[in-house]
Amino acid sequence: MSSTPPTVEASPQGRKPVISRDDIIAAALKLLGPNRGISTLSLREVAREAGIAPNSIYRHFRDLDELAVALIDLAGDSLRQIIVEARQRATAEHGVVQGCADAFMERLRADDRLLNILLREGKVGSTAFKDAVERQLNFFEEELKLDLMYLATVKNTGLYDPGLTAKAITRLVFTMGGTALDIPKDKHDELSKQIVQMVRMIIAGTQALAAFKTKSGL
Amino acid sequence: MSSTPPTVEASPQGRKPVISRDDIIAAALKLLGPNRGISTLSLREVAREAGIAPNSIYRHFRDLDELAVALIDLAGDSLRQIIVEARQRATAEHGVVQGCADAFMERLRADDRLLNILLREGKVGSTAFKDAVERQLNFFEEELKLDLMYLATVKNTGLYDPGLTAKAITRLVFTMGGTALDIPKDKHDELSKQIVQMVRMIIAGTQALAAFKTKSGL
Numbered sequence: 001m002s003s004t005p006p007t008v009e010a011s012p013q014g015r016k017p018v019i020s021r022d023d024i025i026a027a028a029l030k031l032l033g034p035n036r037g038i039s040t041l042s043l044r045e046v047a048r049e050a051g052i053a054p055n056s057i058y059r060h061f062r063d064l065d066e067l068a069v070a071l072i073d074l075a076g077d078s079l080r081q082i083i084v085e086a087r088q089r090a091t092a093e094h095g096v097v098q099g100c101a102d103a104f105m106e107r108l109r110a111d112d113r114l115l116n117i118l119l120r121e122g123k124v125g126s127t128a129f130k131d132a133v134e135r136q137l138n139f140f141e142e143e144l145k146l147d148l149m150y151l152a153t154v155k156n157t158g159l160y161d162p163g164l165t166a167k168a169i170t171r172l173v174f175t176m177g178g179t180a181l182d183i184p185k186d187k188h189d190e191l192s193k194q195i196v197q198m199v200r201m202i203i204a205g206t207q208a209l210a211a212f213k214t215k216s217g218l
Numbered sequence: 219m220s221s222t223p224p225t226v227e228a229s230p231q232g233r234k235p236v237i238s239r240d241d242i243i244a245a246a247l248k249l250l251g252p253n254r255g256i257s258t259l260s261l262r263e264v265a266r267e268a269g270i271a272p273n274s275i276y277r278h279f280r281d282l283d284e285l286a287v288a289l290i291d292l293a294g295d296s297l298r299q300i301i302v303e304a305r306q307r308a309t310a311e312h313g314v315v316q317g318c319a320d321a322f323m324e325r326l327r328a329d330d331r332l333l334n335i336l337l338r339e340g341k342v343g344s345t346a347f348k349d350a351v352e353r354q355l356n357f358f359e360e361e362l363k364l365d366l367m368y369l370a371t372v373k374n375t376g377l378y379d380p381g382l383t384a385k386a387i388t389r390l391v392f393t394m395g396g397t398a399l400d401i402p403k404d405k406h407d408e409l410s411k412q413i414v415q416m417v418r419m420i421i422a423g424t425q426a427l428a429a430f431k432t433k434s435g436l
Contacts, residue, residue, distance in 0.1 A: 037342035039258050120341040123396045124255035130400055161415065168390060168416040175393040178341045182348055197379065198386040202416075204430075205423025212422075 019052045021060045025074065026050075028067060029113045034181045038068045038117065039125050068125065069132040075118035076136035082107050082115075083143065096147065097199050104173070105192040108180040119178035137174065141166045148206075158210025165206040169199055237270045239278045243292065244268075246285060247331045252399045256286045256335065257343050286343065287350040293336035294354035300325050300333075301361065314365065315417050322391070323410040326398040337396035355392065359384045366424075376428025383424040387417055 027050035031041060043064050047054040061067040086100040107115050118136060121129075145166035152159035159165065176195050180188060245268035249259060261282050265272040279285040304318040325333050336354060339347075363384035370377035377383065394413050401409060 034348075035342070035344055037255065037257055039255055123338040123341075124253070126253055127400075130252075134397075134400075160419070164412060164415055165419065167412070168419060171393050172386060172390045175389050179352075182345075182352075194382060194385070197382055198420075201378070201383065201386060201423035201427060202419055203423070204426040205419035205421070208422040208426040209419060 019050055019056060019060075021070075024050050024052075024057060024060055024067070025070065028071060029117075032113065032117060034116075034120075037124075038064075038071065038121055038129070041067075043067065065126045065128050068121075068129045071114070071117055072121070072129065072132040072136060075114040076139060078107075078112060078114040079118060079136075079140070083140070087147075096151070097196055097203070101192050101196045101199070104177060104195075105180070105188055108177060109185065109188055116178075116181055119174055120181075137170055141170045144170060148203075152207075157207045158214060160206045160209035160213060165202060168202050172198055172202070237268055237274060237278075239288075242268050242270075242275060242278055242285070243288065246289060247335075250331065250335060252334075252338075255342075256282075256289065256339055256347070259285075261285065283344045283346050286339075286347045289332070289335055290339070290347065290350040290354060293332040294357060296325075296330060296332040297336060297354075297358070301358070305365075314369070315414055315421070319410050319414045319417070322395060322413075323398070323406055326395060327403065327406055334396075334399055337392055337398075355388055359388045362388060366421075375425045376432060378424045378427035378431060383420060386420050390416055390420070 024046060028038075028041060028046045031045065031049055032038060041064060043057050043061065044054045046067065047057045050057070061070070082103045083100065086096065086103040118133070121133065123130075141163070145162045148159055148165055149162050151157075152162075173195055176191065176198065180191055183191060242264060246256075246259060246264045249263065249267055250256065259282060261275050261279065262272045264285070265275045268275070279288070300321045301318070304314065304321040336351070339351065341348075359381070363380045366377055366383055367380050369375075370380075391413055394409065394416065398406060398409055
């Protein structure tokens, strides 16, 4: 990986003269999949897939790391869309869990490659890359925390450590969702039900612990 | 990656004449780390690290995939050791959670590379590799399920879907544990506390859902 962008671009025949950042991202997404992670890509290979000269790619991305971080940020935006949809679908606590799970599984079924990247990657890679994944997870945890606090107030239920509850739900849903691509599509309904039940379990748990804390005066 | 093992081995000077399977695994472990996953290794590179001719490695591993599966299986054995320790440390439900978390974090702190592999890898790679990870996770879920059922009987508490409860705990602990190498060591106690609280939340949740199920006659 070179960090020095070249100043002169070769334009051999058969290669597109102009290529956008989106084209490069689309090419990277084509190469990625359940058996292929970002850390195994090379910018050279992405350039080949995009049909451009290897050097042209440096105009948009300094190195593979910068491309990887861009993919994670895009994936986060994509998932936030899902959350917006889920919020629109439901307002009650029960409905929010089911609504989120439905929207989430729908996207997974649609083979949303960006979403898959966010769900699968993140434990291995450069520090910048892992920081980007962690940042996205923290966004979701913060939003979910606010939702949980709002719902606990509206429904007058307890909530034991809202931040930790949001973190437990987010991390569990992400790790369970990450297995979706590895199972046959006819098992997706079962996975969706498992995820919903797990989230309900955590919500019931945070309410029970909060009630216990109140009763015992802790 | 070649799947055809060579029949004649070169023995250049300075290379070890005899190398064991364990030596190769040790070499692979040296190369792996928080910024380097199994899927980015090559057998050639592992051979170089082990100080043997690239072709010699095929006597032990047909391809990178076979080496990766061997690493996962070893990592599973290593983690089962932790569970045995944790069981010895505690017998009551409260104690088991804390005991498991203590043993787990102790191993993480000791920079147990095998354990780290199991916690970090698994969402990307060949089908054989992901199956190996899934198999190990299922072992833990089965053992934990039996523990949970035993404790629920002894303590006369409810348990809503023991298999799902065990799965939620296992997946959450694995994903949280996988972040341990990325945070400074002085934050490990905090992470350990978070993991314990999350597991307690799930246990309180499964008991609450079971009580609800009994009350509502479902």
